[in-house]
Amino acid sequence: MGWHVDIIILTLVVITAIAAIQIKDLLATAILFGAYSFMMCVLWSIMGAVDVAFTEASVGAGVSTVFFVAAIFHTTRRSQD
Amino acid sequence: MRYIALIVVLLSGLVLLYTEKDLPPWGDPNSPASLHVSPKYLRDSLQETAVPNVVTSVLADYRGYDTMFETTVIFCAGLACFVLLRVFKVERKEAHYRHKATGLIIHVKVPNLLDNSSEFERVDTMWVPHDLILKTMCRFLIPFIQLFALYVVAHGHHSPGGGFQGGVILGASIILLSISFDLRTGLERVNERSISLMSATGVFVFTGIGAICLFLGSQFLNYGILSKILGVDPVMSRSWGIFGVEVGVAITVMAVMIGIYNYISSEGKLDEGL
Numbered sequence: 001m002g003w004h005v006d007i008i009i010l011t012l013v014v015i016t017a018i019a020a021i022q023i024k025d026l027l028a029t030a031i032l033f034g035a036y037s038f039m040m041c042v043l044w045s046i047m048g049a050v051d052v053a054f055t056e057a058s059v060g061a062g063v064s065t066v067f068f069v070a071a072i073f074h075t076t077r078r079s080q081d
Numbered sequence: 082m083r084y085i086a087l088i089v090v091l092l093s094g095l096v097l098l099y100t101e102k103d104l105p106p107w108g109d110p111n112s113p114a115s116l117h118v119s120p121k122y123l124r125d126s127l128q129e130t131a132v133p134n135v136v137t138s139v140l141a142d143y144r145g146y147d148t149m150f151e152t153t154v155i156f157c158a159g160l161a162c163f164v165l166l167r168v169f170k171v172e173r174k175e176a177h178y179r180h181k182a183t184g185l186i187i188h189v190k191v192p193n194l195l196d197n198s199s200e201f202e203r204v205d206t207m208w209v210p211h212d213l214i215l216k217t218m219c220r221f222l223i224p225f226i227q228l229f230a231l232y233v234v235a236h237g238h239h240s241p242g243g244g245f246q247g248g249v250i251l252g253a254s255i256i257l258l259s260i261s262f263d264l265r266t267g268l269e270r271v272n273e274r275s276i277s278l279m280s281a282t283g284v285f286v287f288t289g290i291g292a293i294c295l296f297l298g299s300q301f302l303n304y305g306i307l308s309k310i311l312g313v314d315p316v317m318s319r320s321w322g323i324f325g326v327e328v329g330v331a332i333t334v335m336a337v338m339i340g341i342y343n344y345i346s347s348e349g350k351l352d353e354g355l
Contacts, residue, residue: 047107050241051136054233058249063338066256070346070355 006046013039026075030068037061131320132238140243141323145302149287152330159280159337166349173352179204205263205353212261219261226254234331238320244330248283251331252338259339264347264354267339273351276340283333290325302326 013036020032037060044053105112122139132138140148173192178201179185186204195201227250234247259267291302299306304322305315313321346355 051134051243051246054241054246055249058246058253063249063253063256063342066253066260067341067345070342073346073355074348 006043009039009042009046013043026072027069030065030072033068034061034065037064129316129319130323131316132323134238134240136241137237137243137323137327141326142302142304142319145291145326148326148330149284149291149302152284152287152333155337156280156284156333159340162341162344163277166344167351168349171350171352177204177206177208178202179208184210203265207353208263215261219257223254223258226257227251230254230331234327235324237327238323244327245334247327248331248334249338251335252342255335255339256342259342259346260355264343264351267354268343268351271336271339273340273343276336276343279332279336280340281333283329283331283336286329286332287326290322290329294322 016032016036016039020029020036023029023032037056041053041056041061044050044056105114109115122135122143126135126138127133130138130142132142175188175190176192176194176196178187178189178195178198180187180201182200186208187201189195196203230247230250232247233242233250234244237243237247255267255271258270290304290307293310294303294306295301297306297309302322304319306318307322308315308318311318311321343351343354347353
């Protein structure tokens with residue numbers, strides 16, 4: 001059972017990583033990065049590295065998403081040049 | 082050009098996959114990483130440092146030097162954001178004010194006209210009217226978030242957590258205040274001066290504890306010698322030393338997180354935020 005969860009989470013990690021690069025909308029990219037970090041956090045906790053999972057959840061999924069959104073808030077939808 | 086980049090990325094991916102078969106299997110007790118120092122840490126951590134969570138004792142005691150410079154790296158990140166983003170000459174040409182009694186918003190083209198008025202309060206240009214539910218929920222949640230952060234810092238000896246995670250959660254609580262109200266409310270609680278002071282204080286606490294050990298006649302960051310001033314046995318004083326160091330890390334991380342958010346969200350002007 002644990003093996004199947006591993007495979008599902010790993011697939012989701014790859015999907016979110018590719019989607020974060022491919023997608024054009026910056027806000028969607030920031031959210032996908034958050035989802036990516038959360039999946040990584042689940043992976044760490046499956047492997048038993050709970051401290052790393054905790055850091056990944058608070059820094060990767062939490063604060064860095066906020067930083068991304070705060071930076072994207074100051075961009076415009078269309079490029080100026 | 083795109084295809085060349087794609088080929089390079091695919092090739093390096095294939096090389097990585099090729100080398101992957103030489104790595105030891107996950108959790109292999111005979112892998113080199115599990116043979117040298119890991120068994121010693123797992124066996125002796127509790128007797129030597131009185132810390133049940135081996136990750137914390139390795140992070141803050143056995144490899145305390147690494148953590149000290151990690152904290153310095155965080156401090157430098159905050160410093161870099163300050164140097165790159167902070168704008169000191171803010172010329173405000175106009176401002177929006179709300180009349181407190183009627184809720185009327187006025188747009189003033191004379192700068193700082195109504196800043197000290199008791200009838201008006203300043204609102205952001207992108208102000209969204211009356212987000213009462215959001216504000217009340219955040220005001221209700223923030224004390225619990227901060228309490229949990231303090232628990233994470235203090236309970237890092239026994240459960241996952243420690244200075245970094247607790248500091249990030251503490252910073253996130255203030256960031257939540259700045260997002261749900263506005264940046265000026267967050268700055269009223271934790272202003273720029275205290276952010277700068279705290280981000281340096283954390284590093285100072287960490288290195289200071291190391292230096293105290295040095296002055297008491299032991300090695301740098303060898304907390305066992307702290308038993309001379311703490312009045313407990315060397316094993317317990319190691320535990321206390323780890324706790325002091327974690328508090329230092331938490332102070333720096335919290336201040337730097339709030340600082341980076343403030344500079345990014347207000348374009349360095351610290352005037353109107355997200």
